[in-house]
Amino acid sequence: MSDIATTRYRLAENTIIAISRLVFLAVFFGIWEYVSQNHIINPIFIGTPSEIVKFLWNGLFVEFTLERDLLWTIVSTFLAFAIGSAAGILTSLVFITWPAVEKFSDPLLSALNALPRIALAPLFLLWFGLGIWSKVALGASLTYFIVLSSAVAGIRGTNSDHLTLARTMGASQRQTFVRITLPNAVPTIFSGLRLGLIYALLGVIAGEIIAAQYGLGQQLSFLAGSFQISGVFAVLAILALLGTSLLWAMNKIESRLLRWQ
């Protein structure tokens, strides 16, 4: 009985919250539209919600230009993420297997990691051209260090009781690694991967803003440069949606993989 009552109460609470959010957004966009239409603030700076919707409609369903840019950005982000995280995990395995390598490369890697990676963009453009690969390189260079440090932390963070137990059971090094160290590291590695994905997107967008043929970042820089502020907001909305869906997908995979947590 009381269970049903609490679920009902929850449902009512959630509905109220959802409605208040909608009301808030409606009021917010209403004021924005009003302020912009009546030139209380110049629409050159803040755009107009109705124009944003129009831009999205045109771009997505009439001219299909936004899909092309979106696809470009998504493909670059995935490539950057895949390359960066694979390299990060491989490097962490090398470090774990041969600690001397880590000792040797630690200051070099720290220096590279401390370097604001966006500063490498001009170099990457020169090396990899205006196309997709300079963006992939930038995104991957961000993802790499994040995934590397989380993988090393995860693998190092093995419970010492578990290792003692494995020793007394007579586990081989391989068994210990595959059956204990690796599963134990998965949650830490995963939080690194999640962050790495967001940073891959960041790197790709930054690269596109600097110089590109296609992509949402390129679109953003073009629209801002030609004072189409409503268009800029439209692209920002798409980016927010893209980032959110990437995180959502990552969380789904994580909760499937880490049912035991």
Place this chain on the structure above:
Amino acid sequence: MGGVASVGERLAPVVEMHQRPTIEKSSTAVADKVVIQNLDHHFGNGLHAVSDFSLTIEPGEFVSIVGPSGCGKTTVLNLLAGLFPVRSGTISIFGSSPRAGRHDVAYMLARDSLFPWLTAAQNAEFGAEIRRMDRQSRKSRAQRLLEAVGLKGFADSYPKALSHGMRQRVALARTFCLESQLLLMDEPFGALDAQTKLQLEQVLLSLWTDERRTVVFITHDLSEAIALSDRVIVMSARPGRIIDDIRIDLPRPRSISALQKSADYHKLYSLVWTKLEMGLNHE
């Protein structure tokens, strides 16, 4: 340990191994005993943990080692487990020197140390799997042990869903799932509340009674040591020496809860307590 090949669905092999000495009963039975002679252990930092420690444990015997905290009882256990090398003195386990990972020794820690990513059943069979017991027999063995420790119906639960006591039950099942003749237990119930502790002691007793393996049990809880053991070894404060070796002749099978009211039990308790006090005052 050639017995591994003949491991069937039953728990029989271990029992058979321990019936041998009663037939021979000669001085050559060293191969079935655990013999510690003149053990002395200094740690690298100069800490003198154990001093002149000699002990012979008969096959199938349940021996507890009690003593004040820091007296080196865990050091003795870890030396038996082969977790660090013996520096001075000798240890012989069934005729050979200790080595971590030998299949005739199983080790259980104070913390349950279950793997959170494995279910209760997977945890219970983990050690047996590492030791390459065949799939069918380890599965049925783990299932039977989970039932024996009172966790029927929790086989597919992850550790996070289990209480402290239940997790330690799984750890007991995992330890017994290994077909090792020597069980080394380092305060396995030390972190449990009094009620749960009594329940688990009873579970341990019944598991042990079924198979009669040799047990070395470390604890600082005298009542636990007396209730479970055939012999209680009392150690002094550091450097740990043996003060006394007290035979517990309470009849078996024992009921932990009935013992709480037994006069013999309390007599033994005060005897062990007196010895322990001597060790404390000695320093």
